[in-house]
Amino acid sequence: xxxDAFLAPAKKMAEFNKVQIEKAIETQQAAVKEYVALTEAxxxxxxxxxxxxxxxxxxxxxxxxxxxxxxxxxxDSKVLVEGVKAYNEEVIKLVQExxxxxxxxxxxxxxxxx
Numbered sequence: 001x002x003x004d005a006f007l008a009p010a011k012k013m014a015e016f017n018k019v020q021i022e023k024a025i026e027t028q029q030a031a032v033k034e035y036v037a038l039t040e041a042x043x044x045x046x047x048x049x050x051x052x053x054x055x056x057x058x059x060x061x062x063x064x065x066x067x068x069x070x071x072x073x074x075x076d077s078k079v080l081v082e083g084v085k086a087y088n089e090e091v092i093k094l095v096q097e098x099x100x101x102x103x104x105x106x107x108x109x110x111x112x113x114x
Contacts (some may be wrong), residue, residue, distance in 0.1 A: 006105055009098030020087055038065070045065065 042062070049055050 005101050009094050009101060012097070013091070013094045016090060 045058055045061065049058055056108070
């Protein structure tokens with residue numbers, strides 16, 4: 001039995017999962033940084049309110065940010081769905097590759113035993 005060929009799909013799967021986890025962590029870290037920066041900017045804007053006009057402007061900005069945030073969430077969820085779809089397709093491919101290796105090894109072993 002060729003152990004390297006047998007383990008190759010599992011090694012590919014492990015590496016693929018590692019890359020996917022790293023991407024997910026990087027995406028989450030970027031989102032946290034973005035959210036912190038936005039929060040800091042909004043705190044600064046809130047503390048800069050000096051009158052009714054400033055308050056009105058602040059509220060309008062908050063409404064715009066909420067709308068933009070909703071649109072970004074919808075866009076991000078579409079990207080996430082596509083990423084999950086691509087991940088699943090790659091996992092299926094690797095599982096099929098692993099099955100092919102196992103089948104080949106079983107046939108080779110059976111042929112030797114006969």
